Amino acid sequence: MGVSELLLMRHEWALVAAVLLLLIFEIALPENGKKKINFIAAILVATATIIGFLPAEQGTLFGGMYITDPLRQLMKNILNIGVVLIFLQSVHWLSQDLYKDRSSEFYMLILASLIGVNYMISSGHFLMFYLGLELTTIPIAALASYEQFKSKSAEAGIKLILSSAFSSAILLFGLSVIYANTGSLYFEGFKFSNSLINVLGFIFFFSGLAFKISIVPFHLWTADVYEGSPTNVTSYLSVISKGSAIFILVIVLFTLFNSIQLLWQDVLYATAILTMTIGNLFAIRQQNLKRFLAFSSIAQAGFIMLGVINASALGMATVIYFIVVYVFSNLAAFGVIQTVGHASGKVTIDDYNGLYKTNPQLSLVMMLALFSLAGIPPLAGFFGKFFLFTAVAESGFYVLLMIAVLNTVISLYYYLLVVKAMFINSQENPIAPFKSDYAMRISLVICVAGILVTGFYSPVFEYIKNLCETF
């Protein structure tokens, strides 16, 4: 294997190097300099992200086990940016005395999971895919119970690991059925026919992946785990882990299973409706903001399925574009929740009453994020939804489109509830004014810029579309 071939895998190399360097720093740094690890981690992952953006070749490695091309690199870059933002948002949290001794644990586990994400996206073989999937989940299960002294956190960890084991079992069962029928697990030359047993295998495989995306009815773990985990882990789960699963789902459906396209379109049709509706109906009733965002992200996953169902380059582009928007919007919302939570310990919607009076800037960021999630023009979220709707209209699923539009209205209602709480409602003891830390502010500014720029600056979408057309 020559150097040029090794460079094909530079996303993964960069991340592995980052983990190792972190480990060295953790050992080498003196006891009183441990706080520096936060910044080192952020810088390392930012460097890895920049390395990811350098232009690269496309090709395969390890006899087809590993595939890379510009579109996959773009997907990895999007998720890497998300992780940079999450790390920036973690700095203040992990500088607290409670965590500072084991803050590097958090970073290394997240990076390990991110390596899994990268391998999963680049997988050219089902086993490789499975390894990536597990590597993505297991470190996060450990992190979900990071706040050991809170029983909710422990509960979140155990629930995540058990239900993910359950879903992995189903997925592996599906894979074995597929292997039994096709005789190969390589993506290259994969031939899939529409036989009864194949359909069974495919649906088992799909359910395992749908678990990661929290598609109804495989979503039940989501709310409990999101609520119990530390907020940063929740944002990782809802943005990076979910985004990567959607990416690989799109790749697998469009390339490997395109022979049974009509079948999986039916499956997606039904689950998309269920996911949007159930997510929204539950979101309406939530008081805890983390649970609220959990259900909102379930509903968003339902919307994303509208793009997947289109089964063409356009659909793929709309999905990727939506995820870009979703990364910025959701991380902005989580960032605000997190910084408010740390400053005041408050997490329910009612606690946010009158927030605008005391913390106007944070309220504005939150408002932009929620408006973008709700799809209000001219923010990026509007264009994200608009393109998804065009994709589904182009495939001719008008009933589905109608249901999606109705669901957008419902979602508008609950997003506005939070905005109303911040801007219109008032209470006697609103959250006191406070200043968030610099790292958090930088990440929020990047998120807001992302929400605005990806909306206004149309070449972003054109670029993604061009990549998808050559995929």
Add this chain to the structure above:
Amino acid sequence: MSYSVTIFILILPLTVFVLNGLLSNKLSHRLAGWLATGSMGIATVLAWLTAYNYFFQSSSYEKLIPFQITWLRFTETLQIDMGILLDPISVMMLVVITTVSLMVFLYSMGYMQGEKGFIRYFSFLSLFSFSMLGLVVATNLFQLYMFWELVGVSSYLLIGYYYDKPEAVAAAKKAFIVTRFADFGFLVGILLLSYYTGTFDFTKITNPENAAIAGMTGISFMGLSVLTLALTLIFMGGAGKSAMFPLHIWLPDAMEGPTPVSALIHAATMVVAGVFLVARMFPVFSFHAPEALDAVAFIGAFTLLFAAIIACTQTDIKRILAFSTMSQIGYMMLALGVSGYGSEGLGFTASMFHLFTHAFFKALLFLGAGSIIHALHKNDIREMGNLRKHQPITHIVFLIACLAIAGIPPFAGFFSKDEILSAAFASNPIYFGIAALAAGLTAFYMFRLYFLVFWGNERTYEHSPHESPVLMLIPMIVLAIGSIFTGFIPFGNFVSSDSQPLQAHLNVTVAIISVMMAILGITVAWIFYKKESLLPEKISNMSGALYHTVVRKFYIDEIYLFITRKIIFNLISRPIAWFDRHIIDAFMDFTATATNWVSKEIKGLQSGQLQHYGYIFLSGVILIVLVMIFTNT
């Protein structure tokens, strides 16, 4: 210099808007003001450089697109672009807008000093400049429409700048609502046009050989071709923005805004957007829809005379100027309406020429009025007099502006008005008669204002009036220089309907008639108002009811109120409101309640029990498998 720097002409004011808007409680007034003025200064330099390059460094005036991105793609052919289109009229407008904006920004530094919302003011003003610049360089109808609305919003914000004053709030709402009505027609026109042609692009729409456009003339709806209908609707939008009769009622009220705003928005730039729109679409009008062009000429001529008559009877200094603006825009519309294409395009050139010169002297008139109001804190010209003693510089520049608008050679207004009159003369004697009569009226009402304010008896003022600060005088002097000399520009060489040089000669007969009319008007004003006399009162008493009708602006506002309050509100809105509240809302409430109920009922699904989750997971898998197997075999 490459033309791509024109993008900065737009970006600069936008940046200032964002900065001043976001940091309004962090910046000092001085810094915010100079930030806005300085960036407008750079934008102005860039605009002048662009104009110099465009007009003097290239031999042919082609349409250039130095910058363009696709913003939203609907189908392969129908898409919305954002870009910059440079052609003679847009380059000219760039120069006009940036120059007048810069003058107004400078002036406002003095005029608005110490106001509470100083930074907000500059932020909105920058937003306006950005929107107006974006409007004139639009590459397609949709971009133009978006900036058109942005212009409307910033105008709304600035008219209502003194938001604690109920009149200002009412005026802002009125301006917004009336222009929204017009814009509705505009939007329908755009949609009609793009539906049949499949494009928003100006380069495609205005290409006379475009087959899709020619095809539209064949499709008719209610006796008119669809194209004529679409263009008339588009003109309706233009008429609303340019305060043409009968959509003019918002402009006099808009004078509630700060005076520099009136100078920039309601005199020099925004109100001529309608003229610009017709000029932008001129080839389509001219080749395929002469009927729509007739409507433009008719509305223009009517407003021209109508507004001039009202202006003779008003007593609020800014309202007189507002009616005068309407009248002058009537000239521009009339000129466009009677114009032909190519070598017969004198009217087109004349209209653009008048737009150009008018921007200078009308902005100057408003700034002069601002200078007077700044000194006296009142608007009524009957309470003013002998101000030439107190404000000598304001007096001189105001006189220059009055001479320019009255059309006395060699001031700028003479040349442009002469071209318009010649164009009208060549087209239709009635239009010429109206235009000549209005020229006399213009001279009369402007000098009525001038004599009443600057001559006449000394009044007792609360505190003795003083000359304005230098920051306000400089822009006025610059504009006065413009009002004197811009008339000598051989405008036809640069701006014409087909971008070929057009030789316009002074039509001596027409020139003599128009100058005679102007002198007549000035003389009458001199006799009536130079010294206080009872003559005007006698005449107004003699004409009785007629005079009162004119003072009340022909009761147009009252007619609108009657129609909206009595007819629309009672007969249409109330029943609809009832239906809305009891049928539609009730249905919505029902769905909301139902949603809530379902949401509560299914709460149990989320039990928190892991074994329960696994059970549902597996049931889901099995259910999907069963359904798929049954539906697929």
